[in-house]
Amino acid sequence: MIIITPSLVFCNSDEVRALLEFKKGIHEDPLGKVIPTWNATAVATASDLDSCPTSFHGVVCDDASNSVVAISLNGLNLSERIHDLWNLQHLNLSNNRFSGGYPTGIRNLQQLRVLDVHANELWGDIGVFFSELRNVEFVDLSMNKFSGGLPVDSSNVSSLGNTIRHMNLSSNLLGGKFLTADTLSLFQSLVVLDLGDNMIGGELPSFGSLYNLRVLRLRNNQLYGEVPGELLATLIQLKELDLSGNGFSGSIRGINSTTLEILDLSSNRLTGSFPEFSSQSGLTTLRISNNSLEGSLPSEWRQFAKLSKIDLSINNLAGRIPPALFSLNLRDLNLSKNHFNGAIPFPESTTVGLLGRLRSLNLAKNSLSGHIPNSLVNIDGLESLDLSSNQFKGHLPGKLPPNLKLLNVTYNDLSGTVPESLRSFPPSSFHPGNEKLYIPGDEGSPGGGSNYVSGKNGHRGSKSSIKIAIILASVGAALMIAFVALAYYRSQLHGSSKYNGATTGRDVKVRRFTRPSLFKFNAGPEPSDTSLSFSNTHLLTSNSRTLSGQAELVPDFVDRAAAASSTSYVKPNLPDNL
Numbered sequence: 001m002i003i004i005t006p007s008l009v010f011c012n013s014d015e016v017r018a019l020l021e022f023k024k025g026i027h028e029d030p031l032g033k034v035i036p037t038w039n040a041t042a043v044a045t046a047s048d049l050d051s052c053p054t055s056f057h058g059v060v061c062d063d064a065s066n067s068v069v070a071i072s073l074n075g076l077n078l079s080e081r082i083h084d085l086w087n088l089q090h091l092n093l094s095n096n097r098f099s100g101g102y103p104t105g106i107r108n109l110q111q112l113r114v115l116d117v118h119a120n121e122l123w124g125d126i127g128v129f130f131s132e133l134r135n136v137e138f139v140d141l142s143m144n145k146f147s148g149g150l151p152v153d154s155s156n157v158s159s160l161g162n163t164i165r166h167m168n169l170s171s172n173l174l175g176g177k178f179l180t181a182d183t184l185s186l187f188q189s190l191v192v193l194d195l196g197d198n199m200i201g202g203e204l205p206s207f208g209s210l211y212n213l214r215v216l217r218l219r220n221n222q223l224y225g226e227v228p229g230e231l232l233a234t235l236i237q238l239k240e241l242d243l244s245g246n247g248f249s250g251s252i253r254g255i256n257s258t259t260l261e262i263l264d265l266s267s268n269r270l271t272g273s274f275p276e277f278s279s280q281s282g283l284t285t286l287r288i289s290n291n292s293l294e295g296s297l298p299s300e301w302r303q304f305a306k307l308s309k310i311d312l313s314i315n316n317l318a319g320r321i322p323p324a325l326f327s328l329n330l331r332d333l334n335l336s337k338n339h340f341n342g343a344i345p346f347p348e349s350t351t352v353g354l355l356g357r358l359r360s361l362n363l364a365k366n367s368l369s370g371h372i373p374n375s376l377v378n379i380d381g382l383e384s385l386d387l388s389s390n391q392f393k394g395h396l397p398g399k400l401p402p403n404l405k406l407l408n409v410t411y412n413d414l415s416g417t418v419p420e421s422l423r424s425f426p427p428s429s430f431h432p433g434n435e436k437l438y439i440p441g442d443e444g445s446p447g448g449g450s451n452y453v454s455g456k457n458g459h460r461g462s463k464s465s466i467k468i469a470i471i472l473a474s475v476g477a478a479l480m481i482a483f484v485a486l487a488y489y490r491s492q493l494h495g496s497s498k499y500n501g502a503t504t505g506r507d508v509k510v511r512r513f514t515r516p517s518l519f520k521f522n523a524g525p526e527p528s529d530t531s532l533s534f535s536n537t538h539l540l541t542s543n544s545r546t547l548s549g550q551a552e553l554v555p556d557f558v559d560r561a562a563a564a565s566s567t568s569y570v571k572p573n574l575p576d577n578l
């Protein structure tokens with residue numbers, strides 16, 4: 001384990017020596033950028049020891065004061081200990097493997113404005129860390145292992161509160177409750193606050209006095225209670241609000257904000273109807289998926305001229321899909337898993353241009369009916385279309401958009417033959433369900449049937465379904481051999497043009513025989529252990545990463561880590577960008 005020693009305060013002329021001290025603490029320099037260039041003799045010969053060492057990799061010098069103003073060693077995979085350089089204004093140690101307690105000497109960095117140590121393995125109590133920070137404006141501690149609660153006592157943040165504009169503590173192990181109204185009100189300059197992916201609980205206080213706040217991300221915590229109304233009103237000119245993955249409840253009444261661009265309230269416990277919005281909304285992204293919204297959608301969507309992504313999936317919304325939704329310039333529309341009924345309200349004469357930007361349309365798991373509109377083909381950019389688990393009837397459109405990569409119309413009541421132009425999609429795009437829908441075999445490819453089982457859609461096949469497929473295929477093969485033998489025997493009896501006749505007979509008869517039985521197997525209920533085995537693998541990976549990560553940690557931390565959710569604890573090992 002690496003120990004970070006308390007700070008030493010250096011006067012200006014000692015900076016080179018301080019840097020050389022700092023260098024001694026670097027145990028590993030895999031990219032070989034720091035140890036070779038941080039070289040005292042080079043400095044000594046070039047000038048005197050008092051000058052700022054411009055030749056040191058990552059050291060930024062201020063010409064006027066001839067002193068070190070920044071050390072930028074991000075992405076070098078260094079492991080080291082941090083000392084202080086009292087005049088330092090900008091410290092960027094992001095994307096390394098620094099581990100250990102946070103640098104307690106930070107309080108001596110009176111000039112420090114920017115501290116970016118994101119994506120390391122630093123730990124320590126966030127409350128104490130807060131009281132160490134003085135005049136900092138930008139703090140990014142994200143993707144580390146800081147723990148403890150946010151400061152409860154306003155006296156501990158008073159100096160920081162005046163200066164801090166950007167604070168990112170996301171993906172740590174923070175617990176406790178959210179800041180109290182008193183403490184929060186001290187952060188007058190705050191523009192960006194990101195506390196996402198932690199374990200912070202409690203209710204949110206009023207944000208009414210944080211006039212400068214523009215970005216608030218609190219996703220994946222354990223917050224509950226009502227969403228404070230002022231976050232959605234005009235008082236604060238918020239641009240982005242992400243409260244997803246918490247336990248917020250109650251209903252959202254009005255969203256009067258005209259500045260809000262990104263609103264994500266997904267995976268909470270919100271009830272009531274779809275909120276009313278102000279007559280002029282700046283929203284580009286609206287996600288309220290996985291809540292308990294009910295009632296129907298408004299018919300008027302004209303105020304959402306900028307809206308590009310809508311995700312209202314997994315709610316109890318009902319009624320018709322408002323036609324006005326399709327006159328917006330949307331990219332992604334996800335209304336899956338609701339109770340919408342009626343037809344897809346495309347204007348039948350959709351021209352290219354209208355809906356031109358639509359990239360993904362997911363209306364799965366509703367009660368939609370009618371035909372699948374032919375005008376879909378005009379949505380040039382459409383890449384993903386999921387209409388599965390509805391009550392669509394009739395024939396499939398003859399053509400679908402050229403760029404479509406994902407098609408799912410399973411579990412409907414479609415009939416007829418899959419049109420030629422759609423046969424590049426795997427059979428799993430059409431079946432199960434749609435028992436009256438026929439997929440003609442690939443001409444000249446007798447393996448078409450077996451491809452269906454073993455090949456392209458392997459993710460659907462659990463081990464047991466593969467076993468069943470093998471058994472069915474073997475039975476089919478045995479029957480085929482028997483049939484060929486019989487045909488051969490009969491052709492021998494008849495004595496003329498035997499071989500051609502037998503081949504034709506086999507092609508036709510065998511296809512007719514094997515296909516229905518294979519379909520039957522595929523028409524069975526979806527094996528659910530596919531997703532199970534996936535998440536098991538995932539957990540296994542997380543656990544093993546957690547264990548290897550713990551090697552460098554002190555025992556009391558291990559306990560906290562074990563209590564933490566694996567997702568917030570396991571940080572990806574980011575590749576070096578530099």
Ligand SMILES: *[C@@H]1O[C@H](CO)[C@@H](O)[C@H](O)[C@H]1NC(C)=O
Binds near residue numbers: 074092114115578
């Ligand atoms: C720190 O360095 C990383 C990688 O170069 C960069 O993405 C990040 O913006 C820097 N942080 C600050 C505050 O400049």
Ligand SMILES: *[C@@H]1O[C@H](CO)[C@@H](O)[C@H](O)[C@H]1NC(C)=O
Binds near residue numbers: 152
């Ligand atoms: C304030 O910070 C000090 C450390 O400087 C800490 O000992 C104390 O517990 C903090 N007080 C509160 C109420 O968080």
Ligand SMILES: *[C@@H]1O[C@H](CO)[C@@H](O)[C@H](O)[C@H]1NC(C)=O
Binds near residue numbers: 170193194217
């Ligand atoms: C906070 O940090 C995380 C991880 O480094 C990053 O993904 C996120 O965009 C940052 N938040 C803000 C508001 O910049």
Ligand SMILES: *[C@@H]1O[C@H](CO)[C@@H](O)[C@H](O)[C@H]1NC(C)=O
Binds near residue numbers: 255256
């Ligand atoms: C916000 O919108 C609601 C519903 O449209 C309206 O009743 C309320 O007066 C508005 N509040 C403000 C502060 O504009």
Ligand SMILES: *[C@@H]1O[C@H](CO)[C@@H](O)[C@H](O)[C@H]1NC(C)=O
Binds near residue numbers: 268269
């Ligand atoms: C829906 O939200 C619950 C918590 O409210 C969460 O456990 C679940 O994973 C979410 N489901 C999806 C599909 O996001």
Ligand SMILES: *[C@@H]1O[C@H](CO)[C@@H](O)[C@H](O)[C@H]1NC(C)=O
Binds near residue numbers: 289314334336384
């Ligand atoms: C739509 O919502 C469902 C359910 O929340 C989700 O599984 C899916 O990934 C979302 N997006 C798209 C493009 O289908």
Ligand SMILES: *[C@@H]1O[C@H](CO)[C@@H](O)[C@H](O)[C@H]1NC(C)=O
Binds near residue numbers: 365428
């Ligand atoms: C198609 O949708 C069904 C039901 O919504 C789902 O079970 C199946 O996994 C989906 N198939 C593909 C290939 O996306």
